[in-house]
Amino acid sequence: xxxxTVFFISDGTGITAGALxxxxxxxxxxNFTQVRMPFTDTLEKIRLAQESILHAAEEKGGRPVVxxxxxxxxxxxxxxxxxxxxxxxxNTFIDPLGIELDQKPLTGAGIAHSVMxxxxxxxxxxxxxxxxxxxxxxxxxxxxxxxxxxxxxxxGKTPTSVYLAMQFGIKAANYPLIPEDFERGALPxxxxxxxxxxxxxxxxxxxxxxxxxxxxxxSFYASLDNCRKEITTAENLMREAGITWADSTSRSVxxxxxxxxERTRKPT
Amino acid sequence: xxxxTVFFISDGTGITAGALxxxxxxxxxxNFTQVRMPFTDTLEKIRLAQESILHAAEEKGGRPVVxxxxxxxxxxxxxxxxxxxxxxxxNTFIDPLGIELDQKPLTGAGIAHSVMxxxxxxxxxxxxxxxxxxxxxxxxxxxxxxxxxxxxxxxGKTPTSVYLAMQFGIKAANYPLIPEDFERGALPxxxxxxxxxxxxxxxxxxxxxxxxxxxxxxSFYASLDNCRKEITTAENLMREAGITWADSTSRSVxxxxxxxxERTRKPT
Numbered sequence: 001x002x003x004x005t006v007f008f009i010s011d012g013t014g015i016t017a018g019a020l021x022x023x024x025x026x027x028x029x030x031n032f033t034q035v036r037m038p039f040t041d042t043l044e045k046i047r048l049a050q051e052s053i054l055h056a057a058e059e060k061g062g063r064p065v066v067x068x069x070x071x072x073x074x075x076x077x078x079x080x081x082x083x084x085x086x087x088x089x090x091n092t093f094i095d096p097l098g099i100e101l102d103q104k105p106l107t108g109a110g111i112a113h114s115v116m117x118x119x120x121x122x123x124x125x126x127x128x129x130x131x132x133x134x135x136x137x138x139x140x141x142x143x144x145x146x147x148x149x150x151x152x153x154x155x156g157k158t159p160t161s162v163y164l165a166m167q168f169g170i171k172a173a174n175y176p177l178i179p180e181d182f183e184r185g186a187l188p189x190x191x192x193x194x195x196x197x198x199x200x201x202x203x204x205x206x207x208x209x210x211x212x213x214x215x216x217x218x219s220f221y222a223s224l225d226n227c228r229k230e231i232t233t234a235e236n237l238m239r240e241a242g243i244t245w246a247d248s249t250s251r252s253v254x255x256x257x258x259x260x261x262e263r264t265r266k267p268t
Numbered sequence: 269x270x271x272x273t274v275f276f277i278s279d280g281t282g283i284t285a286g287a288l289x290x291x292x293x294x295x296x297x298x299n300f301t302q303v304r305m306p307f308t309d310t311l312e313k314i315r316l317a318q319e320s321i322l323h324a325a326e327e328k329g330g331r332p333v334v335x336x337x338x339x340x341x342x343x344x345x346x347x348x349x350x351x352x353x354x355x356x357x358x359n360t361f362i363d364p365l366g367i368e369l370d371q372k373p374l375t376g377a378g379i380a381h382s383v384m385x386x387x388x389x390x391x392x393x394x395x396x397x398x399x400x401x402x403x404x405x406x407x408x409x410x411x412x413x414x415x416x417x418x419x420x421x422x423x424g425k426t427p428t429s430v431y432l433a434m435q436f437g438i439k440a441a442n443y444p445l446i447p448e449d450f451e452r453g454a455l456p457x458x459x460x461x462x463x464x465x466x467x468x469x470x471x472x473x474x475x476x477x478x479x480x481x482x483x484x485x486x487s488f489y490a491s492l493d494n495c496r497k498e499i500t501t502a503e504n505l506m507r508e509a510g511i512t513w514a515d516s517t518s519r520s521v522x523x524x525x526x527x528x529x530e531r532t533r534k535p536t
Contacts, residue, residue, distance in 0.1 A: 002369065002371070004369070012523075013522055013523045013525075013526035013527075014526055015290055015522045015523075015526065016290040016291055016293070016294070018435075019287035019288065019289075019290040020287065020288075020361075021287075022283055022284040022287040023284055023357070023361055023362060023365065025284070025374075026284070026362050026365075026366075026373035026374050026375070027365070027366070027369055027371050027373060027374070028374060029371055030369055030371060036526075036529065038526045038529075038530055039526075039530060065365070065368070085365070085368045087361065087365070089291070092360055092361075093288075093291055093355065093360075094291060094294050097291065097294075097295070097333070097353070097355070098294075098295070100333070100353045101270065101272070101295055101298055101330075103270070103295050103297055103298060105294035105295060106293075106294050106295070106296060107294070120520060123427075124424075124427050124521070127426065127427045127430055128426065128427070131399065131402060131426060131430070134399060156392075158395065158396065158399060159391075159392050159395045159396070159434075162395055162399070162430060162434060163434060166427075166430060166431065166434055167286075252388060253392070254281055254283045255280075255281045255283075257281075258281035258282055258283065258304075258306045258307070259281075261304065261306075262306055262307060
């Protein structure tokens with residue numbers, strides 16, 4: 001396994017630079033140590049960053065990767081005197097895009113304020129909705145939900161709902177399928193009128209067994225046998241109700257959310 | 269206000285391409301319509317994407333911006349025959365980074381699986397922790413928290429906690445400061461032994477008044493006068509306890525999280 005340190009150096013919050021961290025996932029054989037340096041907006045702070053880069057290079061062998069978003073040209077050029085592999089968001093992306101749009105890019109602190117428009121408020125509203133409708137907490141307000149996730153306990157409904165809300169501003173409720181539903185052989189009655197926005201999650205029994213065992217080791221709830229039965233019954237219920245589902249066993253919340261957005265065709 | 273359509277076209281989940289959407293925030297004077305096209309992994313789907321690009325160009329006037337992440341060269345080159353401003357993540361970033369790392373980048377579906385390592389599990393664990401410790405829901409397990417946010421009701425604690433957990437895998441509890449605390453003139457007793465990891469949020473009275481009024485219009489709780497008193501008292505309590513705080517009035521959760529990470533120096 002290769003080792004590299006990645007620095008995210010920004011004159012603002014470092015959110016844009018941090019987002020580029022996703023690119024590193026294309027290289028799973030390298031072990032990246034990530035160092036965030038937001039608010040690096042003076043020459044003195046740039047010098048400190050340079051010392052850290054030098055230190056990381058000595059420590060890891062390979063030269064560090066620096067993902068940088070610095071509006072000020074002097075800071076930018078000073079930082080680049082370090083020995084590192086630079087991904088300069090301004091040179092590569094922001095400045096050329098500004099030329100295309102015929103518009104001077106906002107930099108540093110200016111940005112944070114600009115993101116707080118209607119879409120931002122929708123996201124915050126969605127997070128509150130999702131937290132108030134986690135785990136079947138309440139039956140009221142489900143009309144407002146844009147997506148309702150269902151599935152057995154601990155199959156990944158909560159983090160997926162939260163991601164949908166945080167990332168896309170989707171009001172995502174989630175509803176567990178529990179032993180009472182399995183005995184009755186039917187989805188919870190409240191869900192019947194919302195079938196068009198329900199999406200199912202399922203999981204492999206072995207994985208569910210492992211996840212539940214972490215919480216309630218040795219319990220009937222966590223036993224492989226019970227996990228198998230719950231999953232089979234839940235899938236049958238979903239199949240009968242014509243509900244689309246996805247398997248969360250080897251999918252990240254990011255991937256599950258992309259699938260849910262695609263299948264339910266919610267506008268972002 | 270300029271209008272442009274931005275397409276995120278990917279052969280996988282579109283998460284990497286979508287992350288680049290953050291760059292658009294540097295251009296607040298342009299009104300971007302965002303269209304996500306994940307799982308675009310066949311020539312037929314590329315053709316559909318091209319039609320959408322053409323349609324968007326006719327509709328908006330300006331040529332569309334296409335942020336693309338396509339591993340396959342044929343798909344990539346076909347898409348680029350459209351009339352658009354292309355930001356090609358492979359050409360610009362991923363391939364050159366692969367040369368630097370001397371490693372062939374994973375593409376498409378391969379990626380989603382690669383992100384589910386220890387860090388991923390930490391993030392999922394942090395989300396569960398944060399939801400179970402939202403709004404002072406329980407006093408148990410606060411030892412495990414890496415950050416405890418405090419502040420008056422509706423000042424932004426919940427979305428900030430969720431963002432810290434989702435983005436950075438930080439176990440963030442949050443605890444409201446309520447009238448009982450103000451009357452007693454002291455922070456909740458349970459918090460005293462956790463002062464080193466408490467971070468405060470505050471907000472301008474006018475903004476809090478507006479936010480609370482949306483929920484409980486005309487109530488004493490939402491009145492400007494009560495908001496003013498609560499905020500003044502909360503700030504006094506935090507000052508006396510030596511707690512650092514930030515004003516959420518015109519800061520996004522992204523910015524607040526960056527500030528909290530910086531001040532509490534939690535490793536990511």
